[in-house]
Amino acid sequence: MSQTIRRLKISPSILTADFGHLATAIADAADGGADYIHLDVMDGRFVPNISFGPKVVETVRALTTLPLDVHLMIEDPDRYLAEFAEAGANLLTVQVEACLHLHRTVQRIHELGCKAGVALNPATPLEAVREIVPFVDMILVMSVNPGFGSQRFIETSTNKLRRMRKTLDELNPLCDLQVDGGIDLHNIDDVVRAGANVIVAGSAVYNTRATPGENISQLRKAASAGLWQEI
Ligand code: DX5
Ligand code: ZN
Numbered sequence: 001m002s003q004t005i006r007r008l009k010i011s012p013s014i015l016t017a018d019f020g021h022l023a024t025a026i027a028d029a030a031d032g033g034a035d036y037i038h039l040d041v042m043d044g045r046f047v048p049n050i051s052f053g054p055k056v057v058e059t060v061r062a063l064t065t066l067p068l069d070v071h072l073m074i075e076d077p078d079r080y081l082a083e084f085a086e087a088g089a090n091l092l093t094v095q096v097e098a099c100l101h102l103h104r105t106v107q108r109i110h111e112l113g114c115k116a117g118v119a120l121n122p123a124t125p126l127e128a129v130r131e132i133v134p135f136v137d138m139i140l141v142m143s144v145n146p147g148f149g150s151q152r153f154i155e156t157s158t159n160k161l162r163r164m165r166k167t168l169d170e171l172n173p174l175c176d177l178q179v180d181g182g183i184d185l186h187n188i189d190d191v192v193r194a195g196a197n198v199i200v201a202g203s204a205v206y207n208t209r210a211t212p213g214e215n216i217s218q219l220r221k222a223a224s225a226g227l228w229q230e231i
Helices: 021-033 056-062 075-086 102-111 157-171 188-193 212-222
Strands: 005-007 009-011 035-044 068-072 091-095 114-121 137-141 178-180 198-201 226-230
Touching: 005 068, 009 035, 009 212, 021 035, 021 056, 021 137, 021 157, 021 212, 035 056, 056 068, 056 075, 068 075, 068 114, 068 198, 075 091, 091 102, 091 137, 102 114, 102 137, 137 157, 188 198, 188 212, 212 226
Parallel strands: 009 198, 035 068, 068 091, 091 114, 114 137, 137 178, 178 198
Antiparallel strands: 005 226
């Protein structure tokens, strides 16, 4: 059986960064070895919080060459896909719960020249994304209820990731598996072993304990067992 080697990628979420010094936050993450910048877009409807829109994505686009991983926690995301693509998003992730015609949405994202991700909330069963798996570049398993940074990791997410990876292996082995919410030095190794290969980290990267670069290296070290996953 041929083996696929998958590199662990870190996607720092700027939600918890200091927006007064966004340029520094982005530069620190890039210098510290981030693979993406994760941008959490919230509309106050799909989630009980409002963050930012295409303007901030465009601002971040001008600050880095890293791919922008844009997580759309918004209702009816079709209305804004083009704007986010034009703003410079490389990967657009929509929530399965927010899409009536998910296959069409994924198609549209690809037509716009972006990679397509689909996220599922903690209470959403894996079955909800099974039919779309062959068509996407990434599945995002939310390990907190979306809306806020610095929440506690929901422990059952590890088992959900393991089952999701099994489905990906079966239907789309090259598909990335992202995890988002409450990831820290204590649980990163578990989620990587469970099959996650793109790790979103907000408060574990942007905090007062160390610089973003130091935090990213610590996370990589903590996940060392899964740094290179062989499947
Ligand atoms: C939650 C967001 C996450 C969050 C991550 O709604 O999608 O990206 O900001 O932050 P931490 O790592 O602090 O949970
Ligand atoms: Zn996110």
